Amino acid sequence: QVQLVESGGGFVEPGGSLRLSCAASGGVFSNYGLGWFRQVPGKDREFVAAISYNGGKIFYNDFAKGRFTIARDNAKNTQSLHMNNLNHEDTAVYYCAASLRSFYSGQYYNTENEYRYWGQGTQVTISS
Numbered sequence: 001q002v003q004l005v006e007s008g009g010g011f012v013e014p015g016g017s018l019r020l021s022c023a024a025s026g027g028v029f030s031n032y033g034l035g036w037f038r039q040v041p042g043k044d045r046e047f048v049a050a051i052s053y054n055g056g057k058i059f060y061n062d063f064a065k066g067r068f069t070i071a072r073d074n075a076k077n078t079q080s081l082h083m084n085n086l087n088h089e090d091t092a093v094y095y096c097a098a099s100l101r102s103f104y105s106g107q108y109y110n111t112e113n114e115y116r117y118w119g120q121g122t123q124v125t126i127s128s
Contacts, residue, residue, distance in 0.1 A: 002027035002117040004096050009122030012086055016126075020081040022096030022119055030054070030074040033103030035115060036081045038092035038124075045095070049081060050109035053102040059109050063089075086126045093121040 008020040020036070035050035049070040050059045058070055067086075072079040079096060097115035101108050108114040 002029075002032075002098055004098060004117055004119035006094065006096050006119040006122040009094060009124045011125045011127055013128050014087050014126055016086055017082070017084045018086065018124060020083070020094055020096070020122060020124070022079045022081075024077045024079075024098065027098070027117075029077040029098075031100075031102065032098040032117075033101045033109060034070075034072055034079045035097045035099065035109060036070060036079075036094060037097060037112065037115075038090075038094045039121075040092045045112055046092075047110040047112070048094070050103055051079065052104045052109075054104070057104055057106060059103070059106075061110070083124075086124075088126050091124060091126045093123050095119055095121045 003025045006022050036048040037045045039045040051070045069082040096119045098117040099115045103109045
């Protein structure tokens with residue numbers, strides 16, 4: 001069983017930056033496609049970014065392009081999401097997730113149901 005634990009959430013002013021981390025235990029981390037999603041109350045979970053099993057392919061939702069950077073370290077079983085130029089619309093609970101798919105084909109990475117394992121979520125609040 002794979003367990004994912006996020007950290008790094010918190011409060012930040014508009015225009016600021018945050019780095020979210022996700023540590024994994026169990027399973028074969030280097031086989032999994034990884035992703036980040038976010039959710040605000042009353043709305044569906046929203047895809048943010050994904051990275052293929054070896055880091056060779058990276059995908060972003062449009063709102064994240066140019067501001068967010070996803071990365072993984074297979075030696076340390078961790079993934080991260082570095083977020084810059086944050087605004088109020090980025091306020092949400094952020095979840096890291098792992099899929100049994102590699103995502104190297106460029107498919108399924110933005111589909112919530114394709115992820116088998118989820119972290120507990122970390123709150124990110126953009127507030128002045």
